Amino acid sequence: MTTIGLIGAGRIGSQLARLAVARGxxxxxxxxxxxxxxxxxxxxxxxxxxxxxxxxxxxAGDIVVVTVPLKNYRTVPVxxxxxxxxxDTNNYYPQRDGHIPELDSESTTTSxxxxxxxxxxxxxxxxxxxxxxxxxxxxxxxxxxxxxALVIAGNDDAAxxxxxxxxxxFGFDTVACASTGNLANSVAAHAAEARLRSYxxxxxxxxxxxxxxxxxxxxxxxxxxGTYDEVNRLCAEIGDKYHWAFVNINLRPYYAEGSKTxxxxxxxxxxxxxxxxxxxxxxxxxxxxxxxxxxxxxxxLGLIPEGRTAMHAAQAAGCxxxxxxxxxDTDVLRPVRPQTIAKSLAIGNPAxxxxxxRAVKESGGHGEHATDEExxxxxxxxxxxxxxxxxxxxxxxxAATRKLIESGRIPRDEPVVICxxxxxxxxxxxxxxxxxxxxxxxxxxxAFDRALADLESKTVA
Amino acid sequence: xxVLVRIxxxxxxxxxxxxxxxxxxxxxxxxxxxxxxxxxxxRDRLVENGGExxxxxxxxxxxxxxxxxxGASTTLKQGDEVSIVPAIAGGV
Numbered sequence: 001m002t003t004i005g006l007i008g009a010g011r012i013g014s015q016l017a018r019l020a021v022a023r024g025x026x027x028x029x030x031x032x033x034x035x036x037x038x039x040x041x042x043x044x045x046x047x048x049x050x051x052x053x054x055x056x057x058x059x060a061g062d063i064v065v066v067t068v069p070l071k072n073y074r075t076v077p078v079x080x081x082x083x084x085x086x087x088d089t090n091n092y093y094p095q096r097d098g099h100i101p102e103l104d105s106e107s108t109t110t111s112x113x114x115x116x117x118x119x120x121x122x123x124x125x126x127x128x129x130x131x132x133x134x135x136x137x138x139x140x141x142x143x144x145x146x147x148x149a150l151v152i153a154g155n156d157d158a159a160x161x162x163x164x165x166x167x168x169x170f171g172f173d174t175v176a177c178a179s180t181g182n183l184a185n186s187v188a189a190h191a192a193e194a195r196l197r198s199y200x201x202x203x204x205x206x207x208x209x210x211x212x213x214x215x216x217x218x219x220x221x222x223x224x225x226g227t228y229d230e231v232n233r234l235c236a237e238i239g240d241k242y243h244w245a246f247v248n249i250n251l252r253p254y255y256a257e258g259s260k261t262x263x264x265x266x267x268x269x270x271x272x273x274x275x276x277x278x279x280x281x282x283x284x285x286x287x288x289x290x291x292x293x294x295x296x297x298x299x300x301l302g303l304i305p306e307g308r309t310a311m312h313a314a315q316a317a318g319c320x321x322x323x324x325x326x327x328x329d330t331d332v333l334r335p336v337r338p339q340t341i342a343k344s345l346a347i348g349n350p351a352x353x354x355x356x357x358r359a360v361k362e363s364g365g366h367g368e369h370a371t372d373e374e375x376x377x378x379x380x381x382x383x384x385x386x387x388x389x390x391x392x393x394x395x396x397x398x399a400a401t402r403k404l405i406e407s408g409r410i411p412r413d414e415p416v417v418i419c420x421x422x423x424x425x426x427x428x429x430x431x432x433x434x435x436x437x438x439x440x441x442x443x444x445x446x447a448f449d450r451a452l453a454d455l456e457s458k459t460v461a
Numbered sequence: 462x463x464v465l466v467r468i469x470x471x472x473x474x475x476x477x478x479x480x481x482x483x484x485x486x487x488x489x490x491x492x493x494x495x496x497x498x499x500x501x502x503x504r505d506r507l508v509e510n511g512g513e514x515x516x517x518x519x520x521x522x523x524x525x526x527x528x529x530x531x532g533a534s535t536t537l538k539q540g541d542e543v544s545i546v547p548a549i550a551g552g553v
Contacts (some may be wrong), residue, residue, distance in 0.1 A: 233521060236546045242468050320491070333516075335528050349526065351548045354516055 003028060007054045007060020008068040011132035012089045013194045014041055016065055018136055022044045030057035032072065055080060063087065063162065065115060067127075071097035073114050082120040085159045087166075089127040090114065093319050106293075107300055109365055111153065124154035124163045129251065139171020149175045149196055151246035151254055174199065176244045178235035180228050180283065180344045181210030182422055187247055188217035199244065201231050207343060209426040227338060229349045239348025248284075256352075259287050264381065266417050273444040277365070277416040279312045279394045279401045282322045285356030287419070288313055288405060292359040311360050312410070313367035314400030316340035319348055323367035323400075325357040333357075340370045341430050342392040345421060366409045370399035379401070382420070389424030397421075462487060464541040466496065471547060475500045489520060490533040492543065507545070517548035 004020045006013045017027045027049045028040055035051035042051050058064055058080035066076050067089040085131065088111050092103050102108045108116075115123040127135065129151060150172045154160045176199040176297045177187040184200040191198030198219035203226060208248070214221055224231045232249070239246045248255045259321040267274055274295040281290040292311050298304045315323040318340030321333055333353040338346035349355070360367060370378065378398030382388050397418050404410045424431075439455060441447040465544050468476050477500075484499065486492035497504035504507055507518050514520065520527045521544040527535050537543070 194478070229526075230524065233519070233546055236469070237467065237544060335526060349502070349519065351517075448538070 005064040006058035008176040015135040028057045030054045049196040062137040086121045122156040124160035126152040178232045184214040188219040259290035260294035261293035273450040274309045276414040277419045279418040285352035289355040291369045309365040310365040310367040314397040316342045317369040317371045320369045326367035344393045368400035368403040370396045374399035390420045391422035391427040394420040467544040519546045
């Protein structure tokens with residue numbers, strides 16, 4: 001029988017002990033104050049639980065949970081945890097733990113601290129983003145509609161698989177998102193692969209290409225008759241009520257940190273350096289903020305040379321509250337009602353608007369709006385000059401870049417990276433009436449000869 | 462005017478766990494004062510020292526953002542539903 005050792009028996013630890021005993025595990029619990037202080041909990045848990053010292057709990061556990069105040073992580077025994085899976089539930093609370101400089105500077109994470117302390121163990125982060133009380137009340141059997149999901153993180157795939165099975169036994173699994181389309185595709189795809197139940201909330205007027213690109217993974221798609229901002233507000237309320245894992249709302253720290261990979265890829269593809277300028281399309285404002293953070297972290301780690309990258313924001317004229325902040329030089333965001341063909345950027349009340357504004361200002365960047373006409377021309381320009389077919393959001397970025405160059409904000413001789421965040425096949429409708437087919441012929445060489453002569457005469461004219 | 466106020470999870474520690482509370486108020490400003498008297502500490506979580514709504518707090522009356530109405534002076538009617546929603550998150 002598998003034994004779960006617990007180092008720490010506070011709110012999370014005692015709840016996990018209850019779940020483990022209820023699912024047939026043996027548990028050995030410990031805390032810093034001594035086994036005798038745990039007699040009431042052991043009595044409640046019954047014969048499958050016993051209290052011990054932290055060293056004994058570490059030795060006895062096949063899987064060991066570390067759930068101590070973060071400031072005490074160095075007291076966790078090292079040697080008895082060699083080769084074992086260690087579940088880390090810790091979060092950083094400076095008011096409790098005191099300031100930890102390497103966390104304040106974001107040069108490491110709480111789990112990396114623990115992993116560094118336990119170099120021969122396999123640390124998996126879990127159970128750190130759920131209220132302790134809900135651990136025993138929100139779990140439901142696999143297959144239950146609306147089952148709640150919990151997220152984990154770690155470097156060892158086998159250890160993560162083991163922890164995933166444990167969480168599944170404890171009763172959690174639904175992921176969800178509010179999306180203008182692209183995130184919906186990703187959440188539905190990843191949920192399918194991970195066998196998670198997923199709910200995807202989108203505005204009802206979304207482009208069919210994006211909806212099909214979500215439906216194919218068979219999530220539950222909820223079309224909301226309203227703007228994206230209304231979908232988002234609704235989802236914040238649903239997340240609160242049903243306790244689902246909305247990847248971009250109540251799990252936003254994970255989603256936001258994930259956006260840094262865009263910055264990592266830019267640096268990597270440039271041969272490990274950051275460009276002088278980056279132009280980023282903004283909807284909620286998260287991507288721009290996190291690309292800036294990615295460059296900063298890579299510099300702090302010494303992976304790219306020191307230097308400043310000007311971050312520029314691109315938004316549609318019909319939905320550009322962040323660019324309006326930048327142009328008016330105010331940190332107060334005025335929400336707008338979106339009116340643009342760039343539906344993936346149609347967020348009138350961007351959550352990270354203030355942060356995106358600040359990242360642009362601190363970096364010496366600027367922002368530009370693009371009208372619907374300019375967006376379409378931007379899409380066409382990128383296709384005919386670079387061979388890249390982008391959706392409307394990419395058209396916004398190209399159009400804004402053009403304006404930033406024309407106004408001198410981006411000097412013509414400096415390197416610039418522009419972020420093309422979506423494929424053109426998702427929004428072909430906007431080009432439907434703009435592009436004409438050239439010629440239709442019978443399948444004979446003579447028909448083609450005539451057509452070619454005709455086409456060439458037009459080109460010359 | 463008696464209105465229904467939806468409280469988000471992070472603020473429920475101040476409302477003794479209640480997800481929805483009733484309050485009697487004439488406008489949004491008044492509502493914040495009334496909530497403060499019922500649940501001390503709540504005002505500080507909603508507005509800055511100067512009285513401005515905090516940057517990451519959104520207030521909706523019957524699903525409409527009060528910034529599209531008259532802000533803190535928006536009047537309340539009997540039966541209105543007020544939602545307090547912290548920083549709404551999005552994509553890109």
